[in-house]
Amino acid sequence: MLEYVIAKYNYWVYVILMMIGLYAMMGKRNLVKKLIGMNIFQTSIILFYVSIGVKKGGATVPILEGHGHGGHQAVDVATILNPLPHVLMLTAIVVSIATTGVALAALILIYRRYGTLEEDEIIAARRAAAAPKAKDQAS
Amino acid sequence: MIWQLDIVLLVFIVICAVAAITVRDLLSAVIILGAYSFFMCLLWTEMGAVDVAFTEASVGAGIGTVLFIAAIARTARRSKD
Known part of the structure; x- marks a missing residue:
């Protein structure tokens, strides 16, 4: 049991990083801190996928030599890493930088409107703006 | 995959994540x-995912x-x- 736990240390660190990112997204009040937490969360998932592709016993990068010229040789699968998770995660990195860019643009607009990036101050400003209207409707 | 280097990089990654928040x-x-991010990219190079790393x-x-x-x-x- 203990060997099983220790042998999977990459997955344990992935879970720890995921929880750090989740805490930053839920527990921090500053919006930039929430965005940093989202980045940590995304990279932790990429770490999980890359860890899936690793093989023990001297498997290396999948660069095949001697293919395409003079016939095909059979590939020994045990000598190369699994490249499928790597290719999936290339897309995930580009998507993560796109979401970060859109989120930062929205954040600049929020700062221009409310003058702050703290979540509680923004909520207080919104409540203060909505309160006179509610009073008018009640009377 | 060298497990000593792997563990050192993972410790640095967790320290950087906690410090960043x-x-x-x-x-x-x-x-x-x-x-x-750079520590993460070193880790991926070490794990053999060079395309993801760069x-x-x-x-x-x-x-x-x-x-x-x-x-x-x-x-x-x-x-x-």
């Missing part, structure tokens, strides 16, 4: 996030840090938590 100065937090080094650590710094230059630098 606890530092109150947002510019420092973003720079620490860039260091986190995409992360250029796109994640490079462009991401530049976007964050540009946004912080237009907004507030101090954070309350």
Whole structure:
């Protein structure tokens, strides 16, 4: 049991990083801190996928030599890493930088409107703006 | 895959992640996030995912840090938590 736990240390660190990112997204009040937490969360998932592709016993990068010229040789699968998770995660990195860019643009607009990036101050400003209207409707 | 190097890099990654969300100065937090991305990219090179590693080094650590710094230059630098 203990060997099983220790042998999977990459997955344990992935879970720890995921929880750090989740805490930053839920527990921090500053919006930039929430965005940093989202980045940590995304990279932790990429770490999980890359860890899936690793093989023990001297498997290396999948660069095949001697293919395409003079016939095909059979590939020994045990000598190369699994490249499928790597290719999936290339897309995930580009998507993560796109979401970060859109989120930062929205954040600049929020700062221009409310003058702050703290979540509680923004909520207080919104409540203060909505309160006179509610009073008018009640009377 | 060398497991000693792997464990050292993983420890640095966790330290950088915790530091990035606890530092109150947002510019420092973003720079620490860039260091986190570079450690992550070293880890992936060491695990054999070279294509993911250089995409992360250029796109994640490079462009991401530049976007964050540009946004912080237009907004507030101090954070309350």
